[in-house]
Amino acid sequence: MKIAVIPSGFKESLSSAEVGTAIQKGLHEADESLNIQVIPMVDGGEGFAQTITQIKNGQLYHLNAENPLGQKRKTFYGMFYENKQKVAVIEMAAIAGLRHVPSNQRNPLHTSTYGVGEAIIHALDHGAERILIGCGDSGTSDGGVGMAQAIGARFKDYKGKTIFIHGGGEIDRIHDMDLSHIDPRVLNTPIDVAVNWSNILCGPKGVAKVFGPQKGASPKEVEHLSDNLDHLAR
Numbered sequence: 001m002k003i004a005v006i007p008s009g010f011k012e013s014l015s016s017a018e019v020g021t022a023i024q025k026g027l028h029e030a031d032e033s034l035n036i037q038v039i040p041m042v043d044g045g046e047g048f049a050q051t052i053t054q055i056k057n058g059q060l061y062h063l064n065a066e067n068p069l070g071q072k073r074k075t076f077y078g079m080f081y082e083n084k085q086k087v088a089v090i091e092m093a094a095i096a097g098l099r100h101v102p103s104n105q106r107n108p109l110h111t112s113t114y115g116v117g118e119a120i121i122h123a124l125d126h127g128a129e130r131i132l133i134g135c136g137d138s139g140t141s142d143g144g145v146g147m148a149q150a151i152g153a154r155f156k157d158y159k160g161k162t163i164f165i166h167g168g169g170e171i172d173r174i175h176d177m178d179l180s181h182i183d184p185r186v187l188n189t190p191i192d193v194a195v196n197w198s199n200i201l202c203g204p205k206g207v208a209k210v211f212g213p214q215k216g217a218s219p220k221e222v223e224h225l226s227d228n229l230d231h232l233a234r
Contacts, residue, residue, distance in 0.1 A: 003035070007019040021038065061079055065122070068140050090116065092138045113140045114150045133194070141208055156174070160175075206229060207229065209226055
């Protein structure tokens with residue numbers, strides 16, 4: 001008998017590949033003659049980079065990058081060839097994911113996507129010609145400001161002073177931005193994103209209102225985040 005096992009992951013627990021392997025093992029314990037094919041499903045969240053890289057017969061690259069709390073941690077992204085082009089697949093969940101924030105410290109006012117930008121630069125340093133970013137299961141809500149700083153963007157306050165922003169709670173400090181120092185390779189590299197949900201940035205159905213509570217924000221903090229993202233968009 002042929003069986004196709006097509007699992008998704010268990011959030012903050014097992015990746016889709018690990019779930020598939022466990023199911024395969026259990027089925028084989030019941031009947032060793034079964035012909036089982038595991039086909040992991042990914043949606044841009046946990047397990048995205050590893051699964052895509054494996055399917056594409058690529059290679060994982062390791063680096064030290066900031067986690068959502070600003071602590072340097074070992075993480076990874078994948079690289080594979082497609083149509084003779086070197087493609088990097090970066091997973092936000094592996095770098096700035098909610099699983100990297102202890103439950104008692106979960107607050108998107110204070111978490112950053114800076115490490116994602118570090119991974120982008122690392123991938124470019126290793127020859128990436130196109131970048132695919134999986135955006136699911138993040139522990140952040142900073143509008144990508146942290147990532148932007150890591151690739152060279154500079155933000156200024158109302159006095160014209162360059163400031164460093166860490167977390168969605170500080171976005172309202174931004175009065176102006178200087179994009180002239182962004183790594184030119186970023187501007188010349190196609191970047192695609194993989195998401196499992198179509199959402200808008202601001203308003204009653206904006207990302208802060210929808211996902212903020214999942215990332216540890218209180219109702220008052222959700223309003224603060226929403227206002228800050230609206231400020232950033234303006």
